[in-house]
């Protein structure tokens with residue numbers, strides 16, 4: 001019987017578990033312990049609307065009343081330092097312990113630090129939380145040039161915004177294409193052209209070797225492995241994240257690129273779940289273990305845990321989806337498209353859609369400025385049987401029509 005749920009982390013996943021538990025009728029105690037100060041807030045706008053407009057009020061999920069009315073105890077600016085699994089207790093940085101019947105680890109991820117000289121210089125920036133975003137915004141407003149190390153979603157979103165602010169922008173990407181971890185080559189190429197059109201200097205196959213010092217402890221640019229030097233008065237390091245797993249690992253839980261959970265988001269300890277950016281879980285029919293970093297993943301896994309805790313367990317089988325806004329271009333991805341061996345590319349009326357197949361089965365669809373196609377893809381990917389290339393070809397690769405037909 002679960003009477004007291006303690007949630008570690010007050011980000012997207014942590015907030016959602018608490019909110020869903022109340023929605024699902026849980027009447028026990030709920031405490032959220034989060035090391036960031038203030039009310040839980042969403043991160044996606046930090047590299048998008050917030051960076052452009054600087055409006056903080058829109059970031060929070062709910063105001064303080066919500067927590068009071070729903071009897072959710074929010075302990076902000078407090079870190080969980082250790083888990084005592086035998087005693088079912090967590091130790092807090094403020095010198096007390098909390099008992100739990102069920103513990104939810106929603107500790108998220110932190111930015112990877114680059115092991116290169118100069119990362120400690122002033123004006124070397126990162127973006128994961130609101131403090132980072134405030135600083136980045138101020139610096140962009142007064143900056144002349146920005147070098148972004150890492151051509152992933154966040155680096156490219158910031159690059160587009162910085163161009164809109166009038167800065168000279170260079171993106172330094174170690175691999176041969178942009179967003180290579182998450183999108184197909186056709187979409188990488190499409191965004192390469194978009195960024196170059198916006199005036200971003202994109203350097204592919206380029207490794208940052210050092211951040212240069214202007215002689216006064218401030219960044220002056222980036223030196224690449226081939227000796228080339230890129231001048232910039234601001235440097236953003238956006239080279240991926242590492243899951244926050246230390247307290248789980250110290251408590252003896254199995255950790256391998258995230259806290260390992262089963263298809264119900266449970267660790268090997270039946271009193272501990274893990275969700276969101278910090279958790280790795282079995283995905284798809286072959287059970288490949290993945291760790292995803294997205295709002296959808298955090299929210300749906302939180303809902304899955306909530307349902308289990310109120311006695312309505314179900315396996316986690318949601319279709320992953322992502323988005324990224326880069327200038328006026330909205331990239332949306334349904335499914336996981338890595339490992340595709342065939343791409344169907346449809347480009348018309350300013351919209352792009354790339355259907356990604358592996359062994360003739362639809363893995364996912366990447367779209368640009370094509371919300372209808374994205375929604376159709378999500379519906380098709382949720383069907384029990386994967387869509388076959390042959391069937392899609394027969395329908396002229398029209399996913400919207402196929403999705404309507406599937407719904408009858």
Ligand SMILES: Cc1cc2nc3c(=O)[nH]c(=O)nc-3n(C[C@H](O)[C@H](O)[C@H](O)COP(=O)(O)OP(=O)(O)OC[C@H]3O[C@@H](n4cnc5c(N)ncnc54)[C@H](O)[C@@H]3O)c2cc1C
Pocket residue numbers: 008009010011012013014033034035036042043044045046047078079080081106107108109127128129154244247275276277278292293294295296298321322323324325
């Ligand atoms: C700038 C930016 C833009 C993004 N844009 C998008 C987007 O467009 N679309 C999308 O789908 N996703 C986007 N994401 C990713 C998305 O925000 C994350 O996947 C999501 O926030 C994950 O939720 P989470 O709760 O697992 O982790 P987080 O939101 O990171 O929350 C984890 C929290 O736990 C805290 N914590 C960690 N350890 C402890 C501890 N021991 N004790 C107490 N607290 C602890 C952390 O400080 C943090 O506050 C973006 C992320 C960033 C940073």
